[in-house]
Amino acid sequence: MDNNAKIKVNLNTREFEIEGSEEFINSHSHKIDYFLHFLKNLPPHFREALKRDGGKNLSAALAALSEGEEIENQNVLDNLPDSFAGFYEQMPPNAKDVDKMLGAAYYIQARGDKNIFTTREASKTLKTLGVRLSNPSNAVKLNMDAEKMTQNGKRIYQVTDKGIEHLRSIMYGSRNR
8 A cells, every 4th residue: 555645735726636545535535625625715815925924824724624623714805905906806707897896896985984985986996907897887776776785875875785795705605716
């Protein structure tokens, strides 16, 4: 029986490769399944921290994994990046205009003092990344129709809890990046 086993992890591409005997792989299948789930849902701030600290967090994550502990999966909605680009990179690549508007609106609202946003602010924020919506006002209207936003005054809006949950779902629910 060959006792050699090899595990290769690439966090940037979220690749996980394991070599070893069938017995070894089967005996660790629950840990492997959990680690694959972990890699699939790896938050961007965690990847960045790994790059900055040379993998110390990975060692801690693997240690927790080997003990069968749950690894906390914070997400960008709970720990907002300093830049909109850092937030926007978590949007699904096939996001619709209505969701892009919702994301920009949430970012502005969460970073601002008044917990509100305007269509103009959200559209301008998206344009800083080269994202141009075909009809920003219509995207806000559609979000309001779906109760993901509410109007709080003339041209002043707020993302609702339903909107935040929708963002959470499209950004972290069943993401296959």
